Amino acid sequence: MDPRDLEIKKLKKEISISSIKQYAFILLFVAEIILLAAVFINFFDLKNPFSDVSSKPKIALIHIDQPITTRYVEHLIKSVDKIKEEDRYKALLVDVSSPGGSPTASQEFAEYLKDLNKTMPVTMYVDDIAASGAYYIASAIKPIYANKNAIVGSIGVIMPHYNMSKLAQKVGVKEDTITAGKFKQPFSLFKEMTKENKEYIENALLKPTYQNFVEDVATNRGIDKAKIKQFAEGKIYIASMPEIQGVLVDKITNLYKLKAELKKKYDDAEFETVAEKPTPRNFLHVMMQEALSLLTQQSAGLR
Numbered sequence: 001m002d003p004r005d006l007e008i009k010k011l012k013k014e015i016s017i018s019s020i021k022q023y024a025f026i027l028l029f030v031a032e033i034i035l036l037a038a039v040f041i042n043f044f045d046l047k048n049p050f051s052d053v054s055s056k057p058k059i060a061l062i063h064i065d066q067p068i069t070t071r072y073v074e075h076l077i078k079s080v081d082k083i084k085e086e087d088r089y090k091a092l093l094v095d096v097s098s099p100g101g102s103p104t105a106s107q108e109f110a111e112y113l114k115d116l117n118k119t120m121p122v123t124m125y126v127d128d129i130a131a132s133g134a135y136y137i138a139s140a141i142k143p144i145y146a147n148k149n150a151i152v153g154s155i156g157v158i159m160p161h162y163n164m165s166k167l168a169q170k171v172g173v174k175e176d177t178i179t180a181g182k183f184k185q186p187f188s189l190f191k192e193m194t195k196e197n198k199e200y201i202e203n204a205l206l207k208p209t210y211q212n213f214v215e216d217v218a219t220n221r222g223i224d225k226a227k228i229k230q231f232a233e234g235k236i237y238i239a240s241m242p243e244i245q246g247v248l249v250d251k252i253t254n255l256y257k258l259k260a261e262l263k264k265k266y267d268d269a270e271f272e273t274v275a276e277k278p279t280p281r282n283f284l285h286v287m288m289q290e291a292l293s294l295l296t297q298q299s300a301g302l303r
Contacts, residue, residue: 055088056088056268056269056270057088057089057090057266057267057268057269057270058088058089058090058269058270058271058272059089059090059091059092059093059262059263059266059269059270059271059272060080060083060089060091060092060093060272060274061092061093061095061271061272061273061274062076062079062080062092062093062094062095062273062274062275063095063097063127063273063275064076064094064095064096064097064098064134064137065095065097065098066098067098067099067100067101068098068100068101068102068105068106068109068133068134068137069101069102069105070102070104070105070108072101072105073105073106073108073109073112075275076109076275077109077112079274079275080092080112080116080274080275082274083274084116084119084120089120089272090120090121090266090267090269091120091121091122091123091262091266091269092116092120092121092122092123093122093123093125093258093259093262093271094113094122094123094124094125094137094138094141095125095127095255096124096125096126096127096129096130096134096137096138097126097127097128097129097130098129098130098131098133098134099129099131099132099134099154100131100132100133100134100135100136100154101132101133101134102133103133103136103157103209103212103213105133106132106133106134106136106137107136107212107216109137109140110136110137110139110140110216110220111140113137113140113141114140114141114220117140117141122141123141123145123258123262124138124140124141124142124143124144124145125144125145125146125253125255125258126138126144126145126146126147126150126152126239126249127147127150127255128147128150128151129150129151129152130146130150130151130152131151131152131153131154131236132154132155132156135152135153135154135155135217135248136213136216136217138152139216139217139220139221140220141220142220142221142222142250143250143251144248144249144250144251145250145251145252145253145258146239146249146251146252146253147239147252147253147254147255148238148239148240148252149238149239149240150238150239151236151237151238151239152236152237152238152239152244152248152249153231153235153236153237153244153248154234154235154236155213155214155217155228155231155232155233155234156210156213156232156233156234157206157209157210157213158206158234159201159205159206161193162189163189163191163192163193164189165191165192168189175188175191186200186201210232213232214228214229214232217232221247221248223247227247228247231244231247231248239252240252259271
């Protein structure tokens with residue numbers, strides 16, 4: 001082969017390798033820019049320009065699947081607040097599967113949903129269980145849709161108390177609490193409650209909380225209080241039971257069917273979960289906080 005041809009072939013190969021290196025460098029540079037942009041957007045909580053900017057409507061979805069606590073309700077409200085002013089979100093679907101919890105937190109979120117329903121349509125669905133405080137929340141929106149095997153009800157109030165006095169005697173533990181005020185310490189783990197203290201707890205905490213619970217459910221459901229009280233003795237019910245239709249539950253369906261109806265109603269809208277589970281805290285910290293809350297709360301627990 002002519003030496004000049006070999007030289008030309010060698011030169012072409014070098015040019016080709018150089019071009020590949022240049023393209024690779026350009027691609028790497030572009031990738032770095034995109035990565036930096038993503039980090040910047042995430043850091044400053046900006047809207048991602050590379051995300052889907054489609055005007056397709058959305059239906060926000062939240063799953064209430066934990067015990068109702070003040071912290072959990074704050075997390076749910078904060079999550080929903082983020083999408084309230086966005087036009088693409090046309091409605092909210094609340095999927096409930098919780099055994100209940102704090103009466104204060106339950107009432108707070110029930111009122112929040114009622115106010116939200118004035119500006120954004122809210123749909124309530126009981127997936128697995130809406131008992132006690134969770135039913136308090138579910139009652140805020142009408143109609144209540146439910147799976148036919150879902151558990152609802154448990155409208156009642158309880159304050160647990162354990163008497164460990166005999167165990168304390170065996171291990172040599174004796175309480176020596178100092179108080180000022182006759183009812184400052186109405187109960188203790190290390191002694192039996194007196195009749196007077198029981199009456200005090202019942203009249204000062206349990207009955208008022210129970211009264212608020214029943215009245216709010218009756219108001220939310222648009223049903224006479226006397227009728228609600230027939231189902232407010234702490235009993236639980238399967239959603240499909242005939243006697244609670246129109247009282248505790250309105251319509252029996254399935255989540256996928258309900259989603260299909262809402263999707264059609266809101267112009268083929270897509271569902272988007274807007275409230276993921278809050279970041280768990282240190283286990284010991286959680287236990288200490290819950291114990292402190294139990295000892296200092298001013299209202300009885302709903303369970």
